[in-house]
Amino acid sequence: MNQPKKGIGVLLDFYEVFGRRSSDQALCHLGSVSAPNQALAIVQAVTTYDEHRWIELCIVSRSQMVSIIASPGGRRVGVV
Amino acid sequence: MPTESSGVIEKLLVRNELLCLADTKWVLAHWYLKVLPNGRRLDDFTALSALLQEELGHTRALFRFLEEGHAGELEFDRTPQQIHSMELLDYPPQNWADFVLTALLAETATWELAKSLQNHLPTHLLGKMGEEEYFHQLALKGWSLSFNDRDREDLQQVFLPRVTAMKQWLVNNDSDPLEQAGLRYGTLDEGVLRILDYVHGLGREAGWDVPQLESENSLTGGSWDNARRRMTASFLPAKLWELMVPTNEFAVLARRPRPASDRDRLSSQTQGEVSN
Numbered sequence: 500m501n502q503p504k505k506g507i508g509v510l511l512d513f514y515e516v517f518g519r520r521s522s523d524q525a526l527c528h529l530g531s532v533s534a535p536n537q538a539l540a541i542v543q544a545v546t547t548y549d550e551h552r553w554i555e556l557c558i559v560s561r562s563q564m565v566s567i568i569a570s571p572g573g574r575r576v577g578v579v
Numbered sequence: 580m581p582t583e584s585s586g587v588i589e590k591l592l593v594r595n596e597l598l599c600l601a602d603t604k605w606v607l608a609h610w611y612l613k614v615l616p617n618g619r620r621l622d623d624f625t626a627l628s629a630l631l632q633e634e635l636g637h638t639r640a641l642f643r644f645l646e647e648g649h650a651g652e653l654e655f656d657r658t659p660q661q662i663h664s665m666e667l668l669d670y671p672p673q674n675w676a677d678f679v680l681t682a683l684l685a686e687t688a689t690w691e692l693a694k695s696l697q698n699h700l701p702t703h704l705l706g707k708m709g710e711e712e713y714f715h716q717l718a719l720k721g722w723s724l725s726f727n728d729r730d731r732e733d734l735q736q737v738f739l740p741r742v743t744a745m746k747q748w749l750v751n752n753d754s755d756p757l758e759q760a761g762l763r764y765g766t767l768d769e770g771v772l773r774i775l776d777y778v779h780g781l782g783r784e785a786g787w788d789v790p791q792l793e794s795e796n797s798l799t800g801g802s803w804d805n806a807r808r809r810m811t812a813s814f815l816p817a818k819l820w821e822l823m824v825p826t827n828e829f830a831v832l833a834r835r836p837r838p839a840s841d842r843d844r845l846s847s848q849t850q851g852e853v854s855n
Contacts, residue, residue, distance in 0.1 A: 532622065533622070534622065534721065535721070535724070535725040536721050536724045536725060537721075538717045538718070538720045538721030538724060539622070539626070539717075539718065539721030539722065539725070540721075541714070541717055541721075542626050542629075542714055542717050542718040542721060543622045543625065543626060545629075545714055546625050546626050546628075546629035546714075547622075547625055549629070
């Protein structure tokens with residue numbers, strides 16, 4: 500489920516991470532991070548997915564995603 | 580008309596300032612190294628590791644830029660008495676909130692100093708530092724916003740002494756010799772104001788109950804060493820220095836011989852130098 504999970508005294512939200520390496524490439528799903536706030540989610544995305552020199556990198560809060568076809572049981576696999 | 584001697588003095592003034600910047604980043608990197616196991620979640624370890632390696636990267640790039648003799652002299656050939664680091668970082672953090680606040684103050688103060696020296700730094704080096712600095716400040720902001728009640732209580736105890744130490748590092752003189760010589764971009768007084776505004780705004784957002792910050796200078800008594808931006812005769816605590824350049828028998832045994840290190844330079848800089 501997409502409910503926030505509890506870390507040490509803080510609620511964590513999930514964010515999906517997307518990146519593009521060149522202008523002719525599609526924006527690809529890289530994986531996901533969990534963080535208590537957006538600032539830390541950005542830092543975690545940048546430090547975790549730092550294997551390439553991205554020309555575009557962005558995160559989307561799962562709570563903001565509009566589900567069209569829900570995955571079985573409502574679960575999402577974070578990393579592809 | 581500048582004379583040859585005034586040129587030498589100006590070069591020395593700038594070099595000392597850049598050493599203050601490099602040495603403070605060097606110590607800050609070791610703060611991150613020491614605090615790493617205290618991260619509250621696995622993701623904190625990743626972020627702290629990134630902050631640590633980037634601060635060390637800035638330090639080494641600045642060292643290479645400043646070294647006049649052989650590579651490595653600023654890292655290995657100095658004593659604690661010759662280090663130009665910020666005194667704020669001499670005192671270890673008492674708790675997580677103290678760590679986050681002190682690192683935030685050190686990061687913002689070093690960035691203000693770096694920006695004020697932009698006419699004396701290679702453009703790409705300052706650009707790279709700025710790009711990474713943005714994420715360092717964002718990480719520290721994120722940790723500040725996730726403080727719990729205990730963290731906010733802890734913060735009250737350390738807030739004023741830490742902020743005062745940061746202000747003293749940037750502005751501890753009635754006059755700034757670099758500003759007077761036209762070598763400074765902007766003023767450090769403006770830099771202090773920007774930091775205080777930022778910390779104040781962050782405090783409001785994070786719900787800190789801390790004292791109102793004063794913008795006027797709070798000069799310390801005693802003699803101030805302008806070249807090192809520290810109190811005269813003060814130097815790095817022995818334990819902190821040992822963490823940075825270990826001198827124990829096993830560390831010395833494990834260290835690669837200096838000639839070998841100089842020869843093959845395990846660095847991204849192929850010539851070991853930074854150029855414009």
